Amino acid sequence: MKYSIKEGMLSWLLHRLTGIGIFVFLIIHVMGAIYLKIGPEEWNHHVALFNTPFFRVAEVGLMGALLWHGLNGLRIIIIDFSGIRTNHFAKFLFWIIVFLTIILLIPGAYLLLKPLFEGVA
Amino acid sequence: MSYKKVPGTFAWWFQRISGSFLIILIFIHFIDVHFILGVENLDFDSVAEKWNKPIWRIMDALMLILGMIHGTNGIESILYDFKKIRKYEKYWIFSIRSIALVTIVLGSWVILTFSPSASQTNESLTPVVEVENE
Numbered sequence: 001m002k003y004s005i006k007e008g009m010l011s012w013l014l015h016r017l018t019g020i021g022i023f024v025f026l027i028i029h030v031m032g033a034i035y036l037k038i039g040p041e042e043w044n045h046h047v048a049l050f051n052t053p054f055f056r057v058a059e060v061g062l063m064g065a066l067l068w069h070g071l072n073g074l075r076i077i078i079i080d081f082s083g084i085r086t087n088h089f090a091k092f093l094f095w096i097i098v099f100l101t102i103i104l105l106i107p108g109a110y111l112l113l114k115p116l117f118e119g120v121a
Numbered sequence: 122m123s124y125k126k127v128p129g130t131f132a133w134w135f136q137r138i139s140g141s142f143l144i145i146l147i148f149i150h151f152i153d154v155h156f157i158l159g160v161e162n163l164d165f166d167s168v169a170e171k172w173n174k175p176i177w178r179i180m181d182a183l184m185l186i187l188g189m190i191h192g193t194n195g196i197e198s199i200l201y202d203f204k205k206i207r208k209y210e211k212y213w214i215f216s217i218r219s220i221a222l223v224t225i226v227l228g229s230w231v232i233l234t235f236s237p238s239a240s241q242t243n244e245s246l247t248p249v250v251e252v253e254n255e
Contacts, residue, residue, distance in 0.1 A: 016195075016199055019192070019195045019196075019199075020195075020196065020199070022192070023192035023195065023196060026188050026189065026192060026224075027220065027224050030185060030224050030227060030228040030231075031224075031227070033228060033231045033232075034227060034231055036165070036168060036231050036235055037230075037231055037234070037235065040164075040165035040166075043164070043165045043168070044164045044165055047160070047163040047164065050160040050163065051160050051161045055160070056160075059155065059160070063151065063155075066147060066151065070140075070143070070144045070147070070148075073137075073140045073144070074141075074144065076137075077137050077140070077141070080137070108155075111155070111156055112155060115159075115161065
């Protein structure tokens with residue numbers, strides 16, 4: 001029982017932190033898109049920023065945040081609509097999404113960071 | 122299940138429905154931008170080519186609107202948990218929704234009015250006209 005409370009709190013806290021992070025990112029991301037209306041050169045200069053080591057690493061963080069938030073959101077939806085209200089079920093789903101986040105983030109991180117090692121970025 | 126019709130019921134449903142759509146939309150967007158295209162190839166021409174098809178503009182606009190409202194709902198429910206902040210509810214709700222509205226308006230303006238050749242000084246997509254020989 002002690003563990004289910006811990007996991008519930010952790011998923012709750014991570015959901016909020018990743019949510020805030022994604023929200024702030026989205027606003028900046030949309031503001032950056034305004035360069036499309038300013039001109040091609042300005043836009044190209046803007047997106048060149050993403051092809052830097054700092055942003056490549058940050059993109060792994062973004063992907064992790066999106067994966068966690070999306071999968072945990074699905075977990076909440078499943079708990080809400082399945083009607084199964086046991087801690088065991090919530091905990092079981094928690095470890096499934098931890099597993100899925102890691103399993104999906106490993107190839108994702110590999111693909112995102114690969115250009116760094118090939119000297120492209 | 123029975124839910125009382127209390128304030129917040131709509132937000133509750135909206136978070137779940139918009140969240141489901143956003144999973145699909147952002148999944149496609151992220152894979153397209155990072156794994157199919159690659160951030161090193163995101164130049165102006167690639168956007169022009171992509172937004173040449175209306176379906177991408179519709180998807181991007183939908184992602185923007187759903188994402189901003191979903192985020193606004195989320196931030197509001199986080200702030201609502203802090204008693205000290207709750208006192209100034211009127212002000213922060215107004216502020217956050219204003220930011221969201223401005224972001225939606227600016228983003229939609231970019232998505233819907235983007236034109237590769239109209240207003241911008243774009244050389245690469247307009248037909249190349251040989252002006253003169255040296």
